[in-house]
Amino acid sequence: MEEIWFAINDIPMDVLSRLPVKTLLGLKCVSKDWHRLISERSFIRHQLKRAEPVSGFFFQERFQWCDDDIKAISYIPVKMEGSEVQHSVFNFLPESVVLSAVSNGLICCRSCFPSPQPVIYVCNPLNKEWVTFPWSTPDKRSSLGLAFDPFKDPIDKSTDFKVVTIHQTASDMEVEDEDKDSYLTFDIYSSKTRTWHRSREMCHCHHSLFKNKGIFVGGALYWLTDGDQILMFDVQNELSWLVTVPIPLVQFDSIPEMCIGESEGKLHYVLISEGGLHVWVLEDYLDFTWELKYSISLDEMEKENTEFLCNIQQRVESRMAVDTTPWMDPLAFKDSLLFMRVAARIYLFNFETRKLEELCTLSMLGPNSIISPIVLPYSMSLIPLG
Amino acid sequence: MASAPENEKNASAPEKKTLTLKSMINNEEFVVDEHVALQSVTIKNMVDSDCAGDVIPVPTISGEILALVIEYCKNHANPSASEDDLKKADAGIVAKDIYTLIDLVLAANFLDIKGLLEVTSQKIADSIKDLPHQDVREIFGVENDYTPEEEAAVRAEHDWAFEGFP
Numbered sequence: 001m002e003e004i005w006f007a008i009n010d011i012p013m014d015v016l017s018r019l020p021v022k023t024l025l026g027l028k029c030v031s032k033d034w035h036r037l038i039s040e041r042s043f044i045r046h047q048l049k050r051a052e053p054v055s056g057f058f059f060q061e062r063f064q065w066c067d068d069d070i071k072a073i074s075y076i077p078v079k080m081e082g083s084e085v086q087h088s089v090f091n092f093l094p095e096s097v098v099l100s101a102v103s104n105g106l107i108c109c110r111s112c113f114p115s116p117q118p119v120i121y122v123c124n125p126l127n128k129e130w131v132t133f134p135w136s137t138p139d140k141r142s143s144l145g146l147a148f149d150p151f152k153d154p155i156d157k158s159t160d161f162k163v164v165t166i167h168q169t170a171s172d173m174e175v176e177d178e179d180k181d182s183y184l185t186f187d188i189y190s191s192k193t194r195t196w197h198r199s200r201e202m203c204h205c206h207h208s209l210f211k212n213k214g215i216f217v218g219g220a221l222y223w224l225t226d227g228d229q230i231l232m233f234d235v236q237n238e239l240s241w242l243v244t245v246p247i248p249l250v251q252f253d254s255i256p257e258m259c260i261g262e263s264e265g266k267l268h269y270v271l272i273s274e275g276g277l278h279v280w281v282l283e284d285y286l287d288f289t290w291e292l293k294y295s296i297s298l299d300e301m302e303k304e305n306t307e308f309l310c311n312i313q314q315r316v317e318s319r320m321a322v323d324t325t326p327w328m329d330p331l332a333f334k335d336s337l338l339f340m341r342v343a344a345r346i347y348l349f350n351f352e353t354r355k356l357e358e359l360c361t362l363s364m365l366g367p368n369s370i371i372s373p374i375v376l377p378y379s380m381s382l383i384p385l386g
Numbered sequence: 387m388a389s390a391p392e393n394e395k396n397a398s399a400p401e402k403k404t405l406t407l408k409s410m411i412n413n414e415e416f417v418v419d420e421h422v423a424l425q426s427v428t429i430k431n432m433v434d435s436d437c438a439g440d441v442i443p444v445p446t447i448s449g450e451i452l453a454l455v456i457e458y459c460k461n462h463a464n465p466s467a468s469e470d471d472l473k474k475a476d477a478g479i480v481a482k483d484i485y486t487l488i489d490l491v492l493a494a495n496f497l498d499i500k501g502l503l504e505v506t507s508q509k510i511a512d513s514i515k516d517l518p519h520q521d522v523r524e525i526f527g528v529e530n531d532y533t534p535e536e537e538a539a540v541r542a543e544h545d546w547a548f549e550g551f552p
Contacts, residue, residue, distance in 0.1 A: 011491055011495055011503075011507065014503075015491070015507045015511050015514075018507060018508055018511035019515060020515075022547060023516075025543075026519065027522065029519055029537055029541060030519050030522055030528055030530070031523070031529060031530055031531050034528065035540060086546050089546050125546075126544060127543070
């Protein structure tokens with residue numbers, strides 16, 4: 001019976017769709033039939049229902065004072081044993097790019113500046129497929145978000161997504177006034193219509209967007225700002241909100257660091273302060289309802305991970321100015337995993353097991369890796385493009 | 387409801403019906419309570435459309451596999467079983483070698499028992515996850531129709547993801 005069962009029914013498809021992407025890539029080598037099955041859209045759609053774990057993080061340096069982009073992109077796998085930091089993942093694209101956003105295994109990036117004609121790419125680095133489209137208003141300072149939800153927009157025939165770019169405009173650039181009228185505008189590209197349009201929505205916001213940009217959660221994009229607010233943009237209805245963070249930053253004596261990310265379909269806010277490591281979940285964005293999910297004091301954390309951490313309470317407490325580099329910097333959060341820098345090393349902290357794991361040193365990521373790098377959490381997907 | 391007289395309750399208690407399932411591979415017969423057997427949608431359809439005689443023949447499923455299927459149905463027909471108990475019992479049923487699991491998944495598919503199909507498929511997936519490709523081919527009866535060059539090319543499609551691959 002075993003000889004024919006693969007051919008006669010859909011059980012093998014059901015069995016295989018329960019496997020993680022990395023295993024499936026290997027199983028493409030079993031036979032040509034299996035390669036075909038694993039590459040089919042119907043199979044991939046089925047397989048997407050399985051929650052794919054974070055496989056690694058993309059890391060790109062940024063110059064602090066210079067306007068040029070840094071071309072090198074590193075990939076840091078989560079399980080470092082036997083695997084190394086990779087530097088050539090995006091070599092399949094026709095030019096060097098700057099990473100912008102990630103959503104369900106697809107990555108949105110743009111041409112490196114300076115560029116004669118900057119464009120935007122959406123790609124799947126796993127199968128090396130990509131689409132490109134013109135950038136209506138190229139601007140290095142604008143931020144890109146990728147909205148791609150294969151559950152709402154099934155991938156049966158094509159892979160549909162939207163890209164949102166945000167421009168920050170100050171109507172009177174020269175006046176450093178508290179009341180200056182600074183607002184954000186949104187441009188939206190739809191892969192279905194292959195066109196851009198400027199949304200009517202505008203958002204008055206005095207803060208700058210920074211760090212984690214365009215985190216896509218439940219149909220909305222979120223941007224962290226350097227104030228006590230998170231910008232939210234509902235892509236379908238083209239509405240924006242400013243969500244107040246769970247704790248005002250002024251209440252701390254020293255300068256804390258934070259990041260945002262997605263876990264279990266909800267937005268999470270991670271804060272490292274003298275009070276410890278805290279994570280809140282955004283339960284309701286209309287009421288700004290945050291629920292504290294994890295809380296660990298720095299002393300506790302150090303006690304449980306003595307091989308990596310030393311004297312962190314004092315180090316974190318002693319940061320008194322925004323422009324001093326933080327000792328501990330949370331860089332990205334996804335599925336209860338925090339990717340963070342402590343001193344000159346990169347660690348992964350698992351909130352469920354409370355274990356810290358060293359991933360690599362900063363020197364492996366380049367000379368400018370300490371100041372506000374771009375970090376994207378990555379889960380592999382088989383999703384085809386184009 | 388609570389004040390209903392005891393005797394009325396007893397009077398309305400349904401008579402326990404049984405069905406006999408017979409493996410057509412080795413002619414083994416199993417007598418099971420009807421409500422246990424009805425977890426199979428295939429059998430339920432037969433009973434509902436009056437196609438079921440005293441003995442229901444089950445083609446292509448051996449007595450050994452049928453016993454496992456009935457064990458599963460009995461566990462899940464027990465209203466007092468907790469979710470935890472069921473999970474443990476399911477794990478026990480699928481703690482078998484891969485060839486038994488394949489027979490079991492085909493049986494669950496034929497008899498249309500969704501829960502059993504689910505746990506068995508998951509167990510097969512877990513069992514093949516870390517196997518060498520040649521073993522997977524043997525289990526699934528698939529022939530390697532790649533030339534060595536073609537196989538190398540398939541691996542190269544996803545080179546960076548294979549880094550550190552077991």
